[in-house]
Amino acid sequence: MRQLKWTPAVVLALMLSACDKADNGDGGLAQSPDRLISLFDPVAASAVIPFPNDGLFTGTTDGTLNIPNPANAPFVTAANRLDGFSTVASAFTDLIGRVDLGSANAPGSIVIINTRTFSALTPGVDYRVQRSTAIDPLTGRPLDALRSRLLIEWLKPLAPATTYLVAVTRALVSEEGVHAEPADLFRVVLSSRTVDEQFASGTEPALTTLSPAQRAALENVRQLYQNRILPALAAAGIARENLVIAWPFTTQSVGVTLSRLAATVTPQPMTLVATGLTTQDVIPALPPVADVYIGSLTLPYYLADAAATSEDGDFLINGAPDNPLNSFWRADPAVVSSGNTPTGIPCGAIAPSESTTGCFPQPRARASQRVPVLVTIPNANSGRTMPASGWPVVVFQHGITGNRSQMLPIAPALAAAGFAVVAIDLPLHGLPPGHALRAGTDAFPPSLRPTERTFDLDLVNNTTGAPGADGTADASGTHFINLSSLLTSRDNLRQAEADLMTLSASLAGAVILGGDFMPNGNRFDGNVPTRYVGHSLGAIVTASFLGADPGTGAAVLAMPGGGLAKLLDASASFGPRIAAGLLAASGGSIREGNDTYVSCPG
Template identity: 35%
Template sequence: MLKRVLPVAALVPALGLGACFVSDSESTDPEQNPSDGFKAEFVATAQVLPFGNDLYLAGSEDGTLNIVVSDETDLGNPLAAMNMLDGFSNTASAYVKTTDAIDGNSIQYWAPTDPGNVVMVDVTNPEDPQVLVPGEDYEVVVSDVQHDARMRMFFRPLRPLGSDQVDGDGNPVPSRYMALLTSGLESTTGQSLAPSRQFETVRDAALADQELDDPTLEQVRQALQPALQAATAPIPFGLGYEGEEIAVIWTFQTQSATSSLELVADSASPQEAGALPTGLDSDDANPDLAGLAEIWVGFTTVPYYHDADNPLSGYWTAEDGAALTRFNPMPEVRDDLRVPLFVTVPSEAARMSPECPADDVPADGWPVVMFQHGITGNRSQTLGLADAFGCQGYAMVAIDHPLHGIVDPSSPLFVGPESPLYEMGVRERHFYMVDGEPSDPADVLEAGGAFDDSGDHYINIASTLSSRDNLRQSVADLLHLSQTVGTIANLADEGDGPQFLPLDADRKFFVGHSLGGIAGTSFTSLDDSVGASVLAMPGGMITDLLQDSPTFGPRIRAGLREQNPNLQPGQPLFENFFRQAQSVIDAGDPANYGAGAQDSNVFMIEVDGDSVVPNSATQYLADTVDLTQVSSNADNVEGGGSGIVRYIAGNHGSLLQPGADDIESICAFFAIQYHTFSYIIAADMGLPAIDVDGSHPQAPDACAGIDVVE
């Protein structure tokens, strides 16, 4: 992925700075007036710097960013929330502002034969820097958003930048990157890019190894000197630039995005869990189903790292309330919650049907498929797959995402004051919220009220830290459930000693839909006990996913406009908000975990024109897992048991139901269900492959002539 061309040392700056270089606000400092020409903005004394930037760590006492904001306690401001992070985004762009419009045609990337005028380098290991590959690792993009005659040039990662590495002593080492622009860049009026006066002073002093009288600029000189020396060293010992042509240079470290969930995964253990038979089969719950799955309900305990008293504003912290960083990544368990558990096993109808392979319970128990539903759904959506897996002889287990659950009191699966499970301390995951406030369900029901819809508050633009940790809590819950599936007590068995449901934890698989596939990507990367995962309609780079989603994008933009009329596309504040929000959400974004799932068996599903999760987000996530497209069974050879299938018919919900009456949608539904359970069965046999050439035995005859796979 990277090319070794810079065997130079000491690129990493040692920062000994005060908290003076810390603002992401626009500046109209007179030194940097647009009329002065075409310059790269770098005015340390006016707090105007490229963003992200290691200088924003200045004055930090705990390894977190130290950005000056108007109210550091207002964590609803994503810029203030960034001060809870130990580095910059692994996925969002870094950028530099210029005083005039940039001619994108003048961009020329660094190459060994020609240094060009832009470059980005991984300098994590100063003994072995790596120049990033343009078009593969990153791209340089000129923003079309202008403010005060200033423009922005983005260094946009095309795949997530690195998180922490570990040194020989087992200590975390943050990934660090360097970016550089030269005078070879031109404005749309033909001017060459020039350095700001302050950067020129720092640059020239650093290259001459001369101290500066101004204490602020001297500290900047010391910080940037190693990078400048490396940039001006001749190829192959450096980048080969002339000192006077460097218009701006900076370095930034990324955050330790995965460390907390990695520790949660390492500590995951079996939790208290139990289930009772309901006496219902799937067709009793939904007459459109075939009754091939028997329904059990119960509970499991999940360690809750979020704040149950403040679920819409709380976030994960260490035991002392401090921010989670690479130096103290383990989150505090705030509570142990008993949450509803949904289980299905092959019904008698499935075991007796000549069309179903299901037979008597295997000696070691039913193989089990963990299922995770999508945004605004709930655990009962397991029924959309329960018949298919019940017929094949597989059990299913499911829990709700945080802030999700069944909200209809008339549902026999609702856990409310009249439910035996409620008497056992089990509570719906949504805290029985009414207008965003947790409530006593008895009071609400007595007054004839209604609960907020499932998942209404999961995506929370008012608290990006909460949104990040809703995502992480979803993954943490799956990690603990995975360790628990083999020890779910049969609460209907009154025999001596614990009697467990007949589930074989050594034959364990996962299916996640939409948000369930998003959390499932991270889960799959962290739990190698899962034999195979089907990730249906997921996506990565969460803020881009939300902006580009035909379903969520308009709602989010409307909500932002209500807060501030400048929070709309085409405004700098809008760009800032989503870049900062992505930085905060990174530790929950599956894109940062995708590489960890590359050695797992993964079947990803994408539907053309998905109106909820845009195809761009699914493809971005698939690329992080390094999945190849499977269009025929022959493609499985290259995929090695994993791959992504793109369906040209169907919709976002086609994993669970057709969603429309047209024959193409019906055929897509049967194809996706068949490909899902046949992939799990193949993986269970030790030969994972996506059987896109096969067909569902219950599919209408008309589907034989309809191709739904691209």
């Protein structure tokens, strides 16, 4: 399905209600107790439409969303750099009346069509319909007391870069057994007659409440349905007479950028130096079966560090310490895909996007960053000797707020099995000042000395979490999840995945030195696949990395998760911090439990 054209006036109306519906009044459910009616008014000031909705692409020049954002809300700014909607966030539409959930989950009541395959999703397998538990932000009352929300929750991720059509049919019934019917203005949209013809005939009283400009905007919507949506639904066997509400939405490109990086990754310099310590010297409870090495690896860095210079759209200040909190992966405008946007526009026909998209998938490397590496290699106490081809390697990726030293407890077991273990930090993570294995100690010669990935930022009080320096470097991972710049949070994850690609490609060429800085005969085996262990957030990062790089070896993913926004929201540790951050970033409009908070995060 090609891009769907909506007028700017309609788009603004859509956005006003996309994640924060206006109150229907105290009568919400009581206005029509014997009826079940879809809510659809795309041209009123307090418009009500289903969400997500492809109308929010209207006016785009670069194939990304174009949601009106007069208040410059940071979460809307971030969304407008995406080329589609989430593949996991719920969809919803509202009705007056009390919906029978059993009928909502029955085949035929809600039909969702993948327009790429022209196949329908299966209720109970691909999705389920739930009641909303959200609170109406204007009244403080449960949303379900004002209207019925059909919350469509995906049981599997949707296909990326794909347009879906959602149709709610008259098979949907109320708790009283009454069949659903379309809203007055949706009935106007379904008609083959123009809005002006229907207005002149007096057959649709709802049109008498609209201004000429509103009727013109509604006619644009009607033509969209007549020319694109209704024919597609008819081909799927859904007649317009059977429709209660219908709408299209398109998912964003997923994995294109990481797959491109995996296909073009090149080995980078990596040097390791023996510390003279064993695992037991570092952690007395461990057996002394592996020697500890520290070193550095040069990585292409697609985000900004504190030394970065200003660039349009990044809100960077030359040399500002908080630059790492405000940058995102910027697209290389010279690298253009030969395909189309998710909505069907040829990539060559649009302007370059600011952030990476399916059409502009290549990020611009801003710098080469030398990062610290921690390694253990089996010693004589392990009972193992290095194979002729070198040591096989297990790469360990730590979890959020952790650091590379978390690999040490598993190193003895892996040494006993004959494996070297290699670990680097996630972006904005690292060891604190004074740590024996930290970068910058005497064990690192200046020519090899890396920079901790925390950049030793001191932007918050480590005790209270309040903004402002306290004279102590902020703890590892403090700034990894950044609610004031959601693209930075996304790209911290993608940077971690790209880092694993570079690390894996660089292992075979690593230079391993003894304490005298001379080669000591150890090397890594470049002929066997590298294995991986990811813990918690490290498992999430490792899973995405494995999906982008099919040539990798076996992996253990310990305590991973999916749907990261909801996963963190449900965390007893991070949930309260996220709720407070969203409240602050939205100026108080995204409050935990309210309509916007529950419905919109993906």
